[in-house]
Amino acid sequence: MTLPRTDLSTAALWPGGAIGDLVPFAFLLALVGWMPSAIDISVWSSLWTLAKDDTSGTRASVRTARLD
Structure with a gap:
């Protein structure tokens, strides 16, 4: 994929706005895997048992x- 003659100096990871920067940052953290997922929970539950x-x-x- 190419982006011909695109100025990337003004590009942002997420748009700023009325919501603020905390919500998009939290979503980005969850997206990269800093939040437990279903597979992690089932593995830890099995190891606990x-x-x-x-x-x-x-x-x-x-x-x-x-019950565990």
Whole structure:
């Protein structure tokens, strides 16, 4: 992709406006991955359940695992 004769010196990452700069910055942080996603939550939940099983010495039932 080429941008012929485009002046990029006035380009901005996000437009300024009445909303302010905090909301677009927070969205940008979430977009690059500084917010947990669904896959992270499920992995941490699984690791928590496995560690709890190792600590207690018993395997958790489905009902108990769903509560965690």
